[in-house]
Amino acid sequence: DAGVIQSPRHEVTEMGQEVTLRCKPISGHNSLFWYRQTMMRGLELLIYFNNNVPIDDSGMPEDRFSAKMPNASFSTLKIQPSEPRDSAVYFCASKQTGGSGELFFGEGSRLTVL
Amino acid sequence: KQEVTQIPAALSVPEGENLVLNCSFTDSAIYNLQWFRQDPGKGLTSLLLIQSSQREQTSGRLNASLDKSSGRSTLYIAASQPGDSATYLCAVKDDYKLSFGAGTTVTVRA
Numbered sequence: 001d002a003g004v005i006q007s008p009r010h011e012v013t014e015m016g017q018e019v020t021l022r023c024k025p026i027s028g029h030n031s032l033f034w035y036r037q038t039m040m041r042g043l044e045l046l047i048y049f050n051n052n053v054p055i056d057d058s059g060m061p062e063d064r065f066s067a068k069m070p071n072a073s074f075s076t077l078k079i080q081p082s083e084p085r086d087s088a089v090y091f092c093a094s095k096q097t098g099g100s101g102e103l104f105f106g107e108g109s110r111l112t113v114l
Numbered sequence: 115k116q117e118v119t120q121i122p123a124a125l126s127v128p129e130g131e132n133l134v135l136n137c138s139f140t141d142s143a144i145y146n147l148q149w150f151r152q153d154p155g156k157g158l159t160s161l162l163l164i165q166s167s168q169r170e171q172t173s174g175r176l177n178a179s180l181d182k183s184s185g186r187s188t189l190y191i192a193a194s195q196p197g198d199s200a201t202y203l204c205a206v207k208d209d210y211k212l213s214f215g216a217g218t219t220v221t222v223r224a
Contacts, residue, residue: 004157033212043203045212048210050210101145101163101207107157110155
């Protein structure tokens, strides 16, 4: 299996621009998570989907952030408009609901907002 | 709210020495605990998963123990090598959510 695939790996954009990050979970995994990692705050859960349905979005910082999962093999995290404080590494992770509960991460998308 | 603490924040050892990394958590009602490794600029790689009913889990030179009642887990890495240099994070799962510690950054000196 190719693992969790994220794109782009690096994104540099200017304040005010829209940013879209993409994730393909491991085939057969029906739980998907978006995390954000910064030096100051470590890893923070942004949103959790189960069977393509958002279950917990309490970690989404504000209305500028939105996430979708239109099908079992694709999810997006969108920031509009972006701000410099959004600069971070955004990780997507997936697992099977039930089973061992082991969580698998993608390589991350490093976002820099100038 | 679950709080996960990892001490020390950084550790430097000579090659061959055994590593002991600590993780503590405040709410013992967990489903499992997972140890990850993160290399600079990379994602998190799962090392070991311990279910709440287990006391320890082993994989090669790695051994992780879990004492749920005291809210502690320890990751042991035997005979450390320079390739073990990385940041190690523990995460505890309650319900569906993983709560992460800040990690311990390990440097193994050749």
